[in-house]
Amino acid sequence: xxxxxxxxxxxxxxxxxxxxxxxxxxxxxxxxxxxxxxxxxxxxxxxxxxxxxxxxxxxxxxxxxxxxxxxxxxxxxxxxxxxxxxxxxxxxxxxxxxxxxxxxxxxxxxxxxxxxxxxxxxxxxxxxxxxxxxxxxxxxxxxxxxxxxxxxxxxxxxxxxxxxxxxxxxxxxxxxxxxxxxxxxxxxxxxxxxxxxxxxxxxxxxxxxxxxxxxxxxxxxxxxxxxxxxxxxxxxxxxxxxxxxxxxxxxxxxxxxxxxxxxxxxxxxxxxxxxxxxxxxxxxxxxxxx
Amino acid sequence: xxxxxxxxxxxxxxxxxxxxxxxxxxxxxxxxxxxxxxxxxxxxxxxxxxxxxxxxxxxxxxxxxxxxxxxxxxxxxxxxxxxxxxxxxxxxxxxxxxxxxxxxxxxxxxxxxxxxxxxxxxxxxxxxxxxxxxxxxxxxxxxxxxxxxxxxxxxxxxxxxxxxxxxxxxxxxxxxxxxxxxxxxxxxxxxxxxxxxxxxxxxxxxxxxxxxxxxxxxxxxxxxxxxxxxxxxxxxxxxxxxxxxxxxxxxxxxxxxxxxxxxxxxxxxxxxxxxxxxxxxxx
Numbered sequence: 001x002x003x004x005x006x007x008x009x010x011x012x013x014x015x016x017x018x019x020x021x022x023x024x025x026x027x028x029x030x031x032x033x034x035x036x037x038x039x040x041x042x043x044x045x046x047x048x049x050x051x052x053x054x055x056x057x058x059x060x061x062x063x064x065x066x067x068x069x070x071x072x073x074x075x076x077x078x079x080x081x082x083x084x085x086x087x088x089x090x091x092x093x094x095x096x097x098x099x100x101x102x103x104x105x106x107x108x109x110x111x112x113x114x115x116x117x118x119x120x121x122x123x124x125x126x127x128x129x130x131x132x133x134x135x136x137x138x139x140x141x142x143x144x145x146x147x148x149x150x151x152x153x154x155x156x157x158x159x160x161x162x163x164x165x166x167x168x169x170x171x172x173x174x175x176x177x178x179x180x181x182x183x184x185x186x187x188x189x190x191x192x193x194x195x196x197x198x199x200x201x202x203x204x205x206x207x208x209x210x211x212x213x214x215x216x217x218x219x220x221x222x223x224x225x226x227x228x229x230x231x232x233x234x235x236x237x238x239x240x241x242x243x244x245x246x247x248x249x250x251x252x253x254x255x256x257x258x259x260x261x262x263x264x265x266x267x268x269x270x271x272x273x274x275x276x277x278x279x280x281x282x283x284x285x286x287x288x289x290x
Numbered sequence: 291x292x293x294x295x296x297x298x299x300x301x302x303x304x305x306x307x308x309x310x311x312x313x314x315x316x317x318x319x320x321x322x323x324x325x326x327x328x329x330x331x332x333x334x335x336x337x338x339x340x341x342x343x344x345x346x347x348x349x350x351x352x353x354x355x356x357x358x359x360x361x362x363x364x365x366x367x368x369x370x371x372x373x374x375x376x377x378x379x380x381x382x383x384x385x386x387x388x389x390x391x392x393x394x395x396x397x398x399x400x401x402x403x404x405x406x407x408x409x410x411x412x413x414x415x416x417x418x419x420x421x422x423x424x425x426x427x428x429x430x431x432x433x434x435x436x437x438x439x440x441x442x443x444x445x446x447x448x449x450x451x452x453x454x455x456x457x458x459x460x461x462x463x464x465x466x467x468x469x470x471x472x473x474x475x476x477x478x479x480x481x482x483x484x485x486x487x488x489x490x491x492x493x494x495x496x497x498x499x500x501x502x503x504x505x506x507x508x509x510x511x512x513x514x515x516x517x518x519x520x521x522x523x524x525x526x527x528x529x530x531x532x533x534x535x536x537x538x539x540x541x542x543x544x545x546x547x548x549x550x551x552x553x554x555x556x557x558x559x560x561x562x563x564x565x566x567x568x569x570x571x572x573x
Contacts, residue, residue, distance in 0.1 A: 033375060083546040090321055094502045095545035097495055102538035109535060221386075221491060228379055259401065262390035270383040274368040277376045 004132050005254050006247065011135065013246020014142035015207070018200025019223030020230065020238035021149055025193045028233025029169040030186065035096040036076045037197050038220025039103035044069045044201030045211040046107050049118055058121055066198045072103065073194025077187050100216075107213045115212040118205045141203035146239070148199060152192075153235050165189060169233065222249070225269045231279030240281065296412045302520040303419035304477055308493075309500040309512035310426050311470030316506050317435065318462035319442030320370075321378040323494050324385025325470045328358040330489035331388060332471025333478040334398050340408040340479070347410045351418070351475035358471025359464050366460040373445075385494055392486035403485035410479040418476055422469055423513060430509040438462060503541065505551020514553050 019041055026034040044065040051061035076099055084091040125136040156162035164185045167175035176182045204219070205211050226245045230237025245265055252264030272279070308325060315322045336354030339345040345353070369380045398404045429435065440448040441458050449455045478484045496519070504515025522540070526533035544552075 027375075079542050079546050084549045090498075090502055090506075091545055091549040093321075094499055095542045097499060098538045098541035098545065102535055102542065105532075105535040105538060109532065217492075221382075224379065225383070228376070232375075257394075259394050260390070262386050263394070266383040266386035266390070270380060270387060273372050273376055273380040273383065277372045 005250050007132055007134055009247035009250035010243055011138040011142055011207070011246070012250055013226075013243035014138070014145050015200065015204050015219060016223050016226045016242035016245050017149065017239050018145045018196055018203065018242075019219060020226035020242045021152065021235055022193045022197040022200065023223055023227040024230070024233055024235060024238040025152075025189060025196065027227065028235075029165055029189050030081065032081060032092055033096075033224075034076065034193065035093060035220075036072070036080070036099035036103070037193070037223070038216030039100040040069050040072050040194050040197040040216075041201040041204070041220060042107065042211075042213060042216035043072055043103055044198035045118075045205040045215055046111055046116075046213065048202055048205060049116055049211045050111060052119055062202050065202055066195055069194045069198030069201070070191045072099075073190045073197075074187060075099075076194075077190040081186070081190070104213050104216075111213070113213050115210055118209045118211050120209060121206060135207065137207040141207045145200065145203055148196065149235060149239055152196070156235075161185065161188065222265060225265060228269060229272055229279055231281040234279070234281050237279055237281035241279070298520065298524060300412045300415050300480060302517060303416045304473055304480075305497070305500060305516040305520050306419050306513055307422050307473035307476070308470055308497045309504070309516045310422055311466045311473060312497050312501045313506065313509075313512040314426065314438075314466040314469065315462045316501060317442065318438040318459055319445070320381075320459065320463060321375075321498065322381045322463070322466060323378045323491070323498060324381035324383070324388070325466070325497050326489040326491065326493040327385030327388030328362060328467040328470040329474035329477070329493070330392055330484075330486065331358040331361055331467075332474030333484045333489070334392055334395075334404065334474075335471070336475030337404055337406040337478040337484060338398060341404075341406060347408045347479050348414075350408075351410075351472055351479065354475030354478075355468045355472035358474070359468030362467030363460065363464045366463045367456075370456065370459045370463065382491065382494070385489075386491060389486050389489045392489070399485075401486070403483060406478050406482045406484065408479055409482055410476070412480070415476050415480050418472065422472070426469075427509055434458075435509075499541065502551060503544065505553040507550065508553040511551055511553040515551070518552075 019037060022037050022040075023034065026032050026037070047068045048058075048061045048065035051064050052058060056064075076096060080092050080095040080099065084095070120137075122137050122140065127134040127136065127139065156166060164175070164180045165188075167178065167180050168182055168185060168189075172182060201216070204215070222245050223242070226241035227238050228241070229244060230239070230241030245268075248264050248268055249261050252260050256264065308329060311325050311328065312322055332351075332354035334354075335357040336347075336350040339350035339353055340347055365384065369377065369384065372380050392398065393401050437448070437453055437458055440451065440453060441455050445455050448458075474489075500515035500519045501512045502515070503518060504511035504513065523533050523537050526536055
């Protein structure tokens with residue numbers, strides 16, 4: 001029973017991993033808590049649902065959803081991050097929240113506010129290991145999200161763009177003096193982070209078979225918690241934090257009841273922030289701003 | 291005044307109170323994302339006191355504010371160990387935990403909500419809001435504002451100049467929570483019904499939006515921000531479905547064009563200078 005819940009928790013955590021990595025990418029490189037990420041998560045889920053409903057092939061639907069995510073990510077960069085580069089640190093936070101409200105209301109206008117059931121793309125199959133049952137779609141999305149994270153981590157380490165991104169994260173001024181075109185790399189980070197969020201939204205829709213205009217809020221805030229718990233700017237920390245949040249959520253539902261989930265998850269976040277603000281795997285915070 | 295207009299003005303009063311609850315900590319450099327939790331404490335404490343202990347409404351509302359302030363004071367020391375975005379997220383987590391606790395507290399109705407038997411009129415709510423605005427204005431003429439600004443701009447330098455940074459931070463958080471608690475108590479007794487779900491994260495974030503839209507540099511910023519947030523969606527009501535989308539677009543464009551908020555210190559200083567010059571030429 002415990003083992004079963006443990007597995008369920010890891011599967012749920014897989015959903016939080018992608019969104020936590022997207023947050024950590026924006027924070028680690030740009031020092032920007034991008035609140036539009038829950039909206040992008042929702043856009044990806046809803047766009048792919050709408051495309052599938054109108055009879056498109058799933059490859060096309062998911063491609064469309066990722067394009068939409070990338071466009072929104074770029075719009076957030078142009079309208080939120082770039083104009084406010086020399087103002088108070090809270091300002092981009094506010095207008096990215098504006099994006100969240102805008103996206104949710106546009107989707108309500110377009111597709112309605114009801115929760116929609118997502119068609120099952122993968123035939124319903126389950127693995128059994130002893131007494132433990134594991135849903136096939138959930139395993140697939142966990143494996144996929146972990147492999148995307150591995151790919152991201154490798155490309156940050158070995159590609160040219162990845163080196164530039166790490167240089168900007170280290171020091172924007174030094175990077176620009178050493179010839180990194182900061183103005184060209186930053187929008188790519190926004191698009192990359194948006195695409196990661198979009199993949200997370202699609203994987204969520206595939207494994208939990210439901211989408212709605214508010215699907216991003218709850219998961220987004222849990223993703224932020226996962227990022228903090230793992231340590232901001234640390235990709236593998238975000239992965240560990242996501243899995244941990246999933247476990248805590250399932251275990252507190254199991255032992256305390258569904259209404260206690262928020263006490264468990266956010267109580268953990270609060271305790272950890274007070275005890276160890278830099279997170280489980282992060283370096284000590286020196287010059288954080290919003 | 292029609293019932294609709296009265297309702298709108300009460301909404302403005304409640305939003306203004308909440309906005310000043312966010313403004314005071316923000317003046318000291320704390321972005322509080324958990325203000326809804328402190329409002330929940332004020333609302334539930336005041337409602338419990340009038341319902342079960344037979345307190346008069348005003349005393350209960352005051353006690354609600356006191357309860358929120360006491361809790362903020364109790365948690366301030368550990369929470370203020372964190373800084374910047376970590377502080378915001380710690381207050382966010384605290385707000386979530388508080389509202390989840392009320393959701394599970396059967397003595398105040400749990401998830402079903404909590405009816406409040408005693409009612410207070412619109413005038414009282416508006417008067418309380420006006421009193422709070424006056425109080426914050428009064429505080430803004432004292433040295434405390436300058437101390438807060440010093441802590442906000444650079445805690446280290448403020449510390450070196452002999453300010454007690456920790457005490458200032460704790461008092462800003464506590465005062466903000468007390469104001470928010472009073473707002474929650476008034477909300478409970480005006481609408482006569484509270485539920486824990488209302489005091490969620492979106493309430494906190496909207497309140498922060500009022501303050502940042504109005505501008506944090508001037509003491510009137512939160513008031514203007516709350517007024518815009520209360521009236522603009524109503525003015526857009528004719529395009530009923532689109533109004534929140536238009537409103538969000540307005541926020542984005544506004545912040546891109548005027549990131550420092552609507553009311554800035556330079557603006558009010560210019561006005562004061564103009565008045566002073568006008569006064570000298572007239573006399």
